[in-house]
Amino acid sequence: MANTGVRLLRTVFSHEKSISWFPGHMMAGLREMRDQMRTVDLIVETRDARIPLSSINKQFEQVIKGKRRVVVYNKCDLAPTSIQDTVRKVMETRNQRTLFTDTNINKSVRQILDVARETAKSDPMRYPQLVIMVIGMPNVGKSSLINALRRTGLNRGKAANTGAKPGVTRTVSGRIRVLESPAVYLVDTPGVMIPHIPDPITAIKVALTGGIKDNIADDTVLADYLLFRLNRLDHTDYSTVLGIERTDDISEFLQLLGTKIGALRRGGELDTDKTIQFFLRAFRQGRFGRLCLDELDESSVKTFFISNMEDAPLSKNQAQKAKRAAQRQRSLEKARSKNLK
Template identity: 75%
Template structure:
């Protein structure tokens, strides 16, 4: 369906029926390590992406963290509208989840986590001679960057965790990283763990668009089309000015032609290099150049529907487990094949 926006028609819905599954072997191993180490953990910091406050929830963590102190940290808050924070915190509180928003470049926001750790120790100093905090979350939500920020602020030391713009940089559960001297607080970094099967294809697109799934796993042309669809619906987002193109459009092919010529992404003969142009378009979004955006709908009805559809049962069925195992095996086969082709 389309509606008129100014002098043009824009879509009001986006249809996509294919699932995007990415659950390589190191994620399954990471989940096992998390379970094994959880007995030694006092506080779990579940990190999510503020641009997709619902879609970045991984229901697998519900069973793993059960019975532990937990705080939900919506990272990359500098890329999401400030206006969503109160709504998200209210909706999470309804589900007994304490939510914070962090921007790792702003010390004050990161200190919230250290202050929470200090409070736990202060309330029960006999139990917590030292506090062990485990950082969990889906790929590329900024867990390692958050750890480095906590270490910089808490003990004024440099990077302790490797970071990168692509998902899958952290592949194993790390040893303890000290982030506070008094009281003694240690962090444990973990690999980003994807949901083995995201039932909603649009939610999977959102995760991929924000960098949680490797681009070569998703269909990048679909990601670009969905991004254009959302940009046309956002109030106050002037993507034409950002991209330096003459006019808005709801046609992704037309946009890529205009943009490719603008940035000089051309093949021999003057043909637009579509792949290079798509990469530029997606990178522009991921770098926050379109301004603060939220890809999830956060009205009360949409939130309720999301939780009912995706999180009713936190433990996967045997059939879902078999599907996840087969998906991981297929992914390992594909990665081995790609590796051989590159050699």
């Protein structure tokens, strides 16, 4: 019988193996961003409100180099509203203006258009048209944000491809108009991962929110960390939503859940993969309520910036792979150009 009391909850989650996912199109995308930066007036750096610290990519600091920037925490409908003041204060110490958005709500998205108008009107001679580049890690909702801005600003339809999996946008896009007067254009970019995330737990959080392809991460580890985090937050909604008893043991949890949803093979054997995917999908869809996976107390924030925000150069192998992929990308683009002539 399951231990319904959960007398001893884990206080620490130990995992030493980090996750690396930095395909070549990301390096190519960074180069394209850098090449286009001189034509860009404003940066909208998109992050995931469920992981306000873990969705920061240090590499962008080298690319944007002092450009005017607004940090947008997207998917705020999936994170507790109580974190917003704390996150704003943290980012203010780093001189970063911060907004929170839900792409399903026009009023929420309009905040960004207001910043664009404010910037354009501050110096009409300098900004006869305003160009905004939207950047961020994979699957933080950049393309959804662009489509929402276009819908809100021009009452027009979808302009950027979207998807639940990371890596849908693979190249820097052309300009997408989102306001008529003043004239404001957006440039979409590929989601760019950190080549090496030094903290394995940070990597797990990014993978849990869909920023790393599922076949790259160990799904059992993701499910175990999610269970640990739900219990640490005393977020017992998961037990009610799933209709199972509360537990802190991942094997017991998967057996309970698999039995509940009928994820069993012949002979009653648990279909572990199916059960884990059900659990992860429920979290990503917000079925367990609003959650923040990052610790935001003063000590944790300080530790994060010390351990995660140091420059992390590419390894020799990563650099070579990225270079080859970038060369393939350029060859493909040349071939497409010839076909269009």
